[in-house]
Amino acid sequence: MKLFGESVRSIEIVSGPDGRPQAVRVLDQTRLPHEAVWIELGSPESVERAIATMQVRGAPLIGAAGAFGLALALDGDTSDPALAHWAARLAATRPTAVNLRWAVERVERAVRPLSADARAAAAWREAQAIADEDVAINAAIGRYGLDLLRARAADLGAGHAGRPLQIMTHCNAGWLATVDWGTALAPVYRAHDAGWAVHVWVSETRPRNQGALTAFELAEHGVPCTVVADNAAGVLMAEGRVDTVIVGCDRVAANGDVANKVGTYLKALAARAHGVPFWVALPSPTFDARLASGAAIPIERRSATEVIEVPGRAETGGLAVVMPFSAGVAADNPAFDVTPATLVSAWITECGVFTTPAALREGLIA
Numbered sequence: 334m335k336l337f338g339e340s341v342r343s344i345e346i347v348s349g350p351d352g353r354p355q356a357v358r359v360l361d362q363t364r365l366p367h368e369a370v371w372i373e374l375g376s377p378e379s380v381e382r383a384i385a386t387m388q389v390r391g392a393p394l395i396g397a398a399g400a401f402g403l404a405l406a407l408d409g410d411t412s413d414p415a416l417a418h419w420a421a422r423l424a425a426t427r428p429t430a431v432n433l434r435w436a437v438e439r440v441e442r443a444v445r446p447l448s449a450d451a452r453a454a455a456a457w458r459e460a461q462a463i464a465d466e467d468v469a470i471n472a473a474i475g476r477y478g479l480d481l482l483r484a485r486a487a488d489l490g491a492g493h494a495g496r497p498l499q500i501m502t503h504c505n506a507g508w509l510a511t512v513d514w515g516t517a518l519a520p521v522y523r524a525h526d527a528g529w530a531v532h533v534w535v536s537e538t539r540p541r542n543q544g545a546l547t548a549f550e551l552a553e554h555g556v557p558c559t560v561v562a563d564n565a566a567g568v569l570m571a572e573g574r575v576d577t578v579i580v581g582c583d584r585v586a587a588n589g590d591v592a593n594k595v596g597t598y599l600k601a602l603a604a605r606a607h608g609v610p611f612w613v614a615l616p617s618p619t620f621d622a623r624l625a626s627g628a629a630i631p632i633e634r635r636s637a638t639e640v641i642e643v644p645g646r647a648e649t650g651g652l653a654v655v656m657p658f659s660a661g662v663a664a665d666n667p668a669f670d671v672t673p674a675t676l677v678s679a680w681i682t683e684c685g686v687f688t689t690p691a692a693l694r695e696g697l698i699a
Contacts, residue, residue, distance in 0.1 A: 334508035334515070334522065335554045336369065342513050344389075344397055344464060346457070347373055354457045355408075357401045361388045362509060366549035367646045374398075377406035377419050384426045384433070387541065391510020392583045392619055393467050396432030399423045400460035403440045404453065411452040416441060428631040429592055429669045430583040431621045436463050464512045470616045471514035473683035478520025478579070479527070481612060481679065481686060485577050486529070497530040497557070499576045501566065504536070504594035505543040506581025506614060507550045516581040516614035518547070520681070525556045533558040534569060538594055540640045540666060563596050567603040577610045579681075585613070585620050589674030589690030590627025595667050601676040610678040617682060620697050627671035637664035 334340065349355040356375035363386065364370045372388065374380045380402030383389045389398045406419035420441040424434040443459040444452040482500075486492035491499070500521060507515035514522065524531050533551055535558050537544040544560055551558040561569065569575050578600055584592040591597070591613050604611040624630060641664050647653035658664075680687045687693040 334513060334550065337553070342464075342468070343394055343509055344401070344512055346401075346461065347375075354404070356405070357398070359383065359389050359398065360509070362390055362546065363388050363644075364652075365509070366545050367652060374402075375405065376409075377402045377423065380405060381423060381426050384423075390543075391505065392430035392432040392581070393471070393511040393516070393616055394509075395427060395430055396436035396618060397460065397464045397467060397512055399426070399433045400436040400440045400463045401457075403437055404456035404460045407444065407453040407456045411449040413445075416445065416452070427633060429633045430619075432583075432616075432618050435618045436460075439463065467512040467616070468514060470618075470683040471511050471516055471519050474516055474614050474616065474681050475514055475519030475523045477683075477686050478612070478614060478681045479523040481610075481681065482520050482524050482529075482531075482577070485610065489576055491576060492524070492529045492531070494530050497532040498524070499532055499534065499574055501534040501569070501575045501578045501600070502536065502547060503544075503566075503578075503580050503597050503600055504538045505546040505550075507547055509546050509550055510581065515550075516616060517579040518551070519614065520579065521551075521556060522554060525554065531556065534566075534575060535560045536563050536566060536596065536600070537561065538596060539563055540643075542643075543594065563599075566600050567606075570603050570607040570609050573607075575604075575607075575609050577612060578604050579612045579614060581614050582619055583669060584624075584630050585615055585680070585693075586624040586627050586630060587622045587690075587694060588626045589677060589680065589693055590630070591615075591672040591674070591677060592627060592630045592632070592669050593672065595670045598670040598672045598676075601672045604678075605676050611672075611676060612679045612681055613672075613677055615680045615682050615693075617684065617697050620682075620693075622694065622698055627673065630669075630671060632670070633668040635666045635668045637666055640664035640666050
């Protein structure tokens with residue numbers, strides 16, 4: 334997608350003087366949207382730290398990063414104990430997004446039968462394949478999602494200069510959260526690039542404010558958008574100012590329940606109350622058929638500091654942290670919530686659009 338007018342991917346291999354991979358380059362997302370800083374991750378420890386601190390974030394992207402992290406680990410030690418150690422350690426870095434475990438396990442399966450001297454190169458190839466496949470998956474989600482948007486626009490007489498199609502999203506499920514295209518934003522980019530009039534309501538997504546990332550990348554691509562407080566979503570829907578909601582996901586259970594950034598559930602409830610379609614952009618690696626329902630999805634609880642301290646740009650121009658609450662106040666910080674499948678109007682996948690959990694299972698498991 335577009336960053337300062339140039340097409341980029343969110344994660345790329347950095348090769349050494351001998352042409353062999355030696356690191357991966359990623360945007361430090363904790364510095365966005367105020368600073369676009371590329372960093373190089375040259376060890377499994379640096380990948381682990383980047384995922385844990387959300388320098389790298391978004392289910393598909395942390396999956397790709399974890400895969401590259403295992404390749405970096407095998408550059409140093411290709412033994413069975415090292416493979417098992419780093420596969421388990423990287424997969425456990427963040428528990429809710431299933432893509433991380435899926436990608437690390439895929440690399441592990443690919444290299445385990447190989448001789449020690451063949452493992453590292455094979456791991457890099459498999460990690461790159463995961464990254465490339467993510468781009469293709471998200472491009473397909475964009476195509477199928479565009480069909481949904483087209484039908485919705487036709488019903489409403491929207492999508493033109495006099496009546497933009499009004500789309501709400503939550504968190505960041507654009508190219509910053511994937512290798513390219515994004516999940517929830519892929520249909521939006523396709524609609525915009527096709528010349529449609531679209532406008533995106535961007536939920537701020539406290540406490541990490543990933544809405545700032547969504548607004549940043551939409552603005553970079555030229556898509557009109559407006560940031561709103563999380564609690565404003567219901568008001569906008571009640572006023573008829575939202576035509577559809579599209580969100581990404583971090584894990585979807587076999588019954589269609591959706592784990593996504595906390596606050597998603599409330600938007601789904603408001604959408605149902607006001608007759609607004611609620612669509613989930615779902616790459617197949619995020620579908621976890623091993624879990625019967627959302628009740629079994631582990632919900633990551635992060636530091637209370639993220640709630641009681643707010644980073645941003647100070648009047649002086651530098652980055653600063655402010656504390657809106659009094660010292661010593663307690664805070665709880667669940668990073669995700671689960672939206673029941675009954676509130677989902679459609680799951681948009683690279684295999685097509687599904688409107689029932691049974692059809693979703695059949696379409697992704699077949």
